Amino acid sequence: MTYELPASVAPVFGEDFNRSVLDALTAHIAVIDRNGRIIAVNQAWQNFAASNGGGAIWQKGVGADYLAPCRDAAAAGDPSAGEAVAGIEAVLTGTSREFIYEYPCHSPLHQRWFLMKVAPVRAFPGAVIAHEDITARRVAEQALARTHQGLDDQIKSRTAELEAVNTELRGEIAKRAQIEAQLRQAAAAFEGANEAIVIVNAGREIVAVNAALTRISGYAPEEVLGRNPQLFYAPLHSEQFHDVIWETLAHSGEWQGEVWHKRRNGETYAAWQSFSTISDEHGRVATYVCVFADISDIKNAEARLADLAHHDQLTGLANRLLFNARLEQALERAERQGKKVALLFLDLDRFKILNDTLGHGIGDKLLQAVAQRLKGCLRREDTVARLGGDEFTILLENVTDTQDAAHFARKLSQALAPEIEVDGYRLCTSASIGISVYPDDATQAEDLLRAADAAMYSAKEQGRKTYRFYRTELTEQAFERLAMEQGLRRALANGQFRLVFQPQFTAADGVLYGMEALLRWDHPERGVINPERFIGVAEESGLIHEIGEWVLCQSCLQVRKWQDEGLVVPRLAINVSAREVLHDHLGERIARALDHSRLDPSELVIELEITESVLQRSEGTVSVLKALREVGVHIAIDDFGTGYSSLAQLKQLPLDALKIDRSFLRELATDPDSRAIVSAVLAMGRSLQLKVIAEGVETRQQLDFLSQHGCDAVQGHLLSRPLSAESMRVLLVKAR
Numbered sequence: 001m002t003y004e005l006p007a008s009v010a011p012v013f014g015e016d017f018n019r020s021v022l023d024a025l026t027a028h029i030a031v032i033d034r035n036g037r038i039i040a041v042n043q044a045w046q047n048f049a050a051s052n053g054g055g056a057i058w059q060k061g062v063g064a065d066y067l068a069p070c071r072d073a074a075a076a077g078d079p080s081a082g083e084a085v086a087g088i089e090a091v092l093t094g095t096s097r098e099f100i101y102e103y104p105c106h107s108p109l110h111q112r113w114f115l116m117k118v119a120p121v122r123a124f125p126g127a128v129i130a131h132e133d134i135t136a137r138r139v140a141e142q143a144l145a146r147t148h149q150g151l152d153d154q155i156k157s158r159t160a161e162l163e164a165v166n167t168e169l170r171g172e173i174a175k176r177a178q179i180e181a182q183l184r185q186a187a188a189a190f191e192g193a194n195e196a197i198v199i200v201n202a203g204r205e206i207v208a209v210n211a212a213l214t215r216i217s218g219y220a221p222e223e224v225l226g227r228n229p230q231l232f233y234a235p236l237h238s239e240q241f242h243d244v245i246w247e248t249l250a251h252s253g254e255w256q257g258e259v260w261h262k263r264r265n266g267e268t269y270a271a272w273q274s275f276s277t278i279s280d281e282h283g284r285v286a287t288y289v290c291v292f293a294d295i296s297d298i299k300n301a302e303a304r305l306a307d308l309a310h311h312d313q314l315t316g317l318a319n320r321l322l323f324n325a326r327l328e329q330a331l332e333r334a335e336r337q338g339k340k341v342a343l344l345f346l347d348l349d350r351f352k353i354l355n356d357t358l359g360h361g362i363g364d365k366l367l368q369a370v371a372q373r374l375k376g377c378l379r380r381e382d383t384v385a386r387l388g389g390d391e392f393t394i395l396l397e398n399v400t401d402t403q404d405a406a407h408f409a410r411k412l413s414q415a416l417a418p419e420i421e422v423d424g425y426r427l428c429t430s431a432s433i434g435i436s437v438y439p440d441d442a443t444q445a446e447d448l449l450r451a452a453d454a455a456m457y458s459a460k461e462q463g464r465k466t467y468r469f470y471r472t473e474l475t476e477q478a479f480e481r482l483a484m485e486q487g488l489r490r491a492l493a494n495g496q497f498r499l500v501f502q503p504q505f506t507a508a509d510g511v512l513y514g515m516e517a518l519l520r521w522d523h524p525e526r527g528v529i530n531p532e533r534f535i536g537v538a539e540e541s542g543l544i545h546e547i548g549e550w551v552l553c554q555s556c557l558q559v560r561k562w563q564d565e566g567l568v569v570p571r572l573a574i575n576v577s578a579r580e581v582l583h584d585h586l587g588e589r590i591a592r593a594l595d596h597s598r599l600d601p602s603e604l605v606i607e608l609e610i611t612e613s614v615l616q617r618s619e620g621t622v623s624v625l626k627a628l629r630e631v632g633v634h635i636a637i638d639d640f641g642t643g644y645s646s647l648a649q650l651k652q653l654p655l656d657a658l659k660i661d662r663s664f665l666r667e668l669a670t671d672p673d674s675r676a677i678v679s680a681v682l683a684m685g686r687s688l689q690l691k692v693i694a695e696g697v698e699t700r701q702q703l704d705f706l707s708q709h710g711c712d713a714v715q716g717h718l719l720s721r722p723l724s725a726e727s728m729r730v731l732l733v734k735a736r
Contacts, residue, residue, distance in 0.1 A: 027130040028114075034092055034125040036067035045131075066129070080104075084116065091118045091127050102134065113138040158297040162272075165195055165293045169274045172291065173254050174336075200288040204228050204246075207287070216294050218264030229290055234260040234268040245275060249288065252337075253277040261292065270299040312386040314364055315371035323385035323393055327445045330397050331438055341438040342396040342405035345452035346374075346412065349430045349464040351390035353578070358425060365422045370429060373415045377408070392431075393449070402437050402469065409433045409467035432459035433467035441470045457481070484537045487523065492546055496522050499554055500722040503731060504571070504693060504715045507706045512735040513693075513713040514571025514605065517555040518722050519547070531575075539579055548580045549589055556597035558725055559604065567732040571605040575638065581610055587627045594631075601632030609638040609659065622652060629654045636693070640681060650688060658685050662696025662716075669701045682709045 022029055022042040031040040041061045049061065067088060073081035080103050087099030099118040104111065112135040119128050190197060196213035200206055206224050214220055217232060224231060230242055237260060248255040256274035263269065273292035280286040307313075310322035318326070327343070334341045348370065355363035367390065374384045374392060383395040394412075396405060412433065419426045434455025442448040451470040459468040491497055502516040521529040538544040552574060559569050580586055586608075594601060608628065625635050636657035637650075660681055667674045678694075685692035694706050697716030706714055723731065 025130075027132045029128060029130045030061075030066065031121065031128050032066050032088075032092075032126055036065055036088070036092070038062055038064045038066050039126070088118050088127065088129070091120055092125070094120070155297070155301045159301065161194075162293065162295055162298045166272060169195075169256065169272070169291055169293075172289075173256060173274055173276055195291050195293040198224075198229055198232075198290040198292075200229055200290060202285045202287070204288075206231075216263075216292075217261065223264075232261045232292075234262040236260045236268070249275055249277050253279075258295070259292070261294075269294055269296045271295060315368055315386050317371050317375070317392070318383055318385035320385065320387050323383060323387070323395065324445060326383045327395055327448070330395055331443070331445060331448075334397070334438055339397075340399040340402075340440070341448075342399045342402070342408075343436050343438070343448050343452045344394040344396070344405065344409060344412070344467075345434040345436075345449070345456040346392040346394065346431045347456050347460070348390035349432055349460070351429070354427065355390075362422050362425060362427075366420060366427055366429065369420045369422065370416065374412065377411050377415050393452070399437065402435075402440070405435050405437065406467065406469075409435060413465065413467070430465035432456050432464050434459055434470065435467060436470040481537055481540075484534055485541045485543070488521075488534060488538055488541070488543050488547070491521055491523075492543070492550065496524070497547070497550060498522060499551065499558065500724060501728040502715050502722045503720045503728070504573070504713045505719050507694070507703065507711040507714045510719070512570065512731065514573060514607075515569070515728065516573040516575075516609070516715065517551060518575075519551055535577065539577055544577050544579055548576055549593075551575075552589060552593045553596060556593045556599050560597040560599055562729060562732060563599075563603070565729070567729065567736060569604050569732065571607060573607045573609050573636065575609045578611065581608075581621070581624055586624070587631050587633075590628070590633055591631055605634055606632070607634040607636050607657065609636045611638050612640065622654075625654050636691075650684075655688075655690055657691035657693055657712075660692065660694045660711075665694060665696050665698075665702050665716075668705055669699070675705070678705070679709055682706075682711055685712075686710060 022040075023044075025042060026044055028045040028048050029042040030038050030045055033039050038061060046061060067085055070081045070085045070088075074085055080101075084101055084103065087096070087101055090096035091099050097120070099116075101116045103114060103116060105114050112133060115132040115134045117130045117132070120126070121128055190210050193210055193212055196216045197210045198206055198213060199208040205226050206229055207226075209221050209224060213224070219231075233242070245255050254274070254276050256272075259271050259273045260268055261271045261273075271292040272295050273290065276289045277285055278287045278289060310319060310325075311317065312319045327341075330341050333339075351363065351366075354366070367386070371384075371386065371392075374394070378384055378394070379396075381397050385393050385395075387393055394408075396408060399405060413431065416429055416431055419428055421427070434452045434457070436442060436448050436451035436455060438448055441451045455468045455470040458471075459466050462468060498520050500518050500520055502518055504513040504515060505511060506513050519531050521531075521534060523529050535544070538547050555572060555574055559572055562569055576586065590606070593599075594606075599606075628635065634656040635654060636659055637655060638659045639661040640658040658681060660678060664674050664678050664681075668678060682692050691712045692710075693713045693715065694702075694711050695715050697703055697706070697714045697718050699718060702716075703714060703718060720731070
């Protein structure tokens with residue numbers, strides 16, 4: 001190794017030791033000072049310069065300005081030289097601890113690639129620059145890339161060839177009446193075809209083959225003439241399979257599909273085969289034409305991509321891409337054959353609640369179990385797919401009557417009915433199923449899928465756990481739902497919501513008991529829209545969380561405003577949906593709303609009204625309601641009597657009030673059963689020490705009955721309609 005070191009540096013550098021180490025390395029190493037001047041190079045550097053005719057830096061070595069030619073090259077427009085200069089200078093100035101860079105070196109003798117590594121020298125201001133020859137690695141990478149590209153090109157080329165073959169086969173089948181004449185006139189084409197062509201007589205004996213048969217199967221013509229074409233099939237096919245082919249030919253005159261063949265040497269391979277019948281002038285079978293092509297290449301390519309590209313990774317079912325492809329193919333076949341196709345769109349009922357409550361792990365296992373049950377209901381030619389979430393689609397081909405689809409939908413419902421055990425949970429599941437039929441409802445795949453989706457929503461609206469066929473008006477309803485959802489989003493953004501307040505009075509003496517906050521939507525085109533028309537869409541779309549939080553915050557802010565005016569609000573009731581109670585951290589939202597509005601829960605009663613359905617949905621309901629009670633919130637059961645709450649449930653829950661549904665009051669004067677139910681609810685409320693509020697009071701008779709039987713509070717048009725915030729303020733002033 002050659003050196004030219006300052007006297008002050010040499011003792012530190014350990015010259016003898018460093019010379020031995022650096023000269024032993026194969027990398028070309030140079031040491032530069034802070035100004036970029038080379039002060040040392042190892043033996044590999046000198047050898048490379050001598051054997052490859054390197055540039056000025058390589059030839060001169062010690063004493064050369066390493067950075068000068070790099071700067072010149074950068075000034076001449078070489079971006080790699082500019083990056084190298086910047087990286088080396090960063091190491092020399094201490095702004096970078098290391099610089100690594102790959103670059104091409106066009107020496108006079110060879111074109112090479114080098115890996116440059118630059119690191120600072122600890123003992124004095126300077127840097128060590130190592131150049132490692134990576135030409136072999138780069139050449140290998142380029143060769144590997146070319147190999148991969150070549151393989152991809154071969155696969156694409158073969159795929160295109162096979163697609164062309166399939167197109168040609170379909171054309172031959174569509175023109176089967178002309179096949180015999182075409183074969184007589186095209187002997188040259190027969191022999192030159194890439195696909196194997198086998199002519200079979202009415203006795204199922206091979207009478208002619210082309211040259212491609214020998215190339216594909218390995219059989220010589222004399223080895224197959226006079227034999228049954230079953231000779232070519234692999235033993236993977238049963239005798240019944242062969243019988244089906246001949247029966248289909250006898251019935252429809254044609255058959256096509258994928259089959260497994262075996263070559264003369266016993267090797268099996270996949271083939272696309274079509275059989276066509278040629279009849280004589282009397283309509284009797286004269287010959288059969290069998291055409292098949294070796295599709296091993298395309299099958300191998302499909303096998304490599306099928307799981308990722310065409311199957312749902314969770315359930316193993318077909319995914320949306322594969323299902324759409326099979327649907328398109330089924331519609332093409334149905335059009336040619338004049339048959340029907342049924343499409344079933346299946347959505348699990350209340351799966352989202354279960355998934356959010358028990359966790360996605362449980363939900364995934366439930367989906368896997370459901371997928372297995374659905375697969376168990378299918379025929380061989382049917383397809384089931386998971387489109388995403390809890391949505392499944394099923395494709396039924398060769399449907400002769402729409403009732404076949406109805407029967408199959410009932411079969412699916414029965415298959416899903418038994419409990420599914422997942423990690424110790426015994427889960428019950430059901431599905432809402434929509435059915436559309438080609439060509440009755442639509443002729444395009446996308447339209448057929450949209451129709452089944454609309455029918456599924458109709459099934460949900462009919463109470464779930466059922467099926468519905470598509471009707472034209474369902475599309476209108478689907479567009480209406482979409483328009484409603486988009487309108488709700490605009491309403492949130494543009495401030496189209498407002499609150500009204502339904503006063504509540506004591507039944508005995510008519511004193512103001514409290515108020516219920518009610519939501520109204522001031523639609524710019526449709527006018528005022530009540531919640532009954534849009535809450536369902538809000539829940540399905542997830543907008544219920546944003547809308548519910550808006551109602552909660554605005555209610556609290558309005559009460560704070562009244563309190564600032566010196567008015568007393570005894571009780572504020574707010575409706576919340578099941579989704580908000582179970583999945584939206586409702587306690588935290590209430591705490592935020594109270595804090596934002598500066599409301600003190602001790603100054604008024606805040607009561608959340610939930611429906612009985614919440615009590616049926618999750619074992620975690622009790623803990624959720626208890627958590628709400630801990631932040632000072634009261635709980636009331638709204639529309640009590642319309643659900644299936646048991647006394648045991650009511651006893652366990654932290655409830656404060658029951659609200660009798662208006663349907664029981666409507667016939668109170670004429671129906672003894674309604675009077676008995678209302679009396680029983682009032683008595684039960686007293687025994688459980690719960691307040692009882694009746695809604696929908698519209699007549700004096702209703703009010704008198706409720707008062708006489710101990711109802712705590714009432715609300716309805718007899719006493720007051722829902723009031724604006726200003727009108728409610730006037731009522732509060734009067735009640736003060």
